[in-house]
Amino acid sequence: MAIKLDSDQVKVLKAQLSEANKNSHFVIIEAFQKDEHTGVRMVTDWNNYVNMKTTNKENFQFRIIRDILPITDNLVYWAVAQQNLHTATQKGQQNEQVIDDLEYYTNKVMEENKVKSSG
Numbered sequence: 001m002a003i004k005l006d007s008d009q010v011k012v013l014k015a016q017l018s019e020a021n022k023n024s025h026f027v028i029i030e031a032f033q034k035d036e037h038t039g040v041r042m043v044t045d046w047n048n049y050v051n052m053k054t055t056n057k058e059n060f061q062f063r064i065i066r067d068i069l070p071i072t073d074n075l076v077y078w079a080v081a082q083q084n085l086h087t088a089t090q091k092g093q094q095n096e097q098v099i100d101d102l103e104y105y106t107n108k109v110m111e112e113n114k115v116k117s118s119g
Helices: 007-023 046-055 073-090 096-112
Strands: 026-033 038-045 060-066
Touching: 007 073, 026 046, 038 046, 038 073, 038 096, 046 060, 073 096
Parallel strands: none
Antiparallel strands: 026 038, 026 060
């Protein structure tokens, strides 16, 4: 994977995620596409889940699979991968490594929370 963090960086990022967790805790959700009868599982925070559920209710059915995720090293790496994808998207860049990192760490978070990934 392309994301390299030392132990001090992980520690700082864990503290930041713990603080963010107080405002909007992390969850694993499933978004089921009603027309195509397909679903995807993803890691997100509560506020984003509520926003997705509100704005996409015509096409998707949402449910929480795991609520209030523990702040782990894998969640830290997932957050970094998520931010990297967001940054690349804003810049109009398509980077397969960034997408691969996000998929990898999403699956790691799901594994440690005993949830089967959708892929």
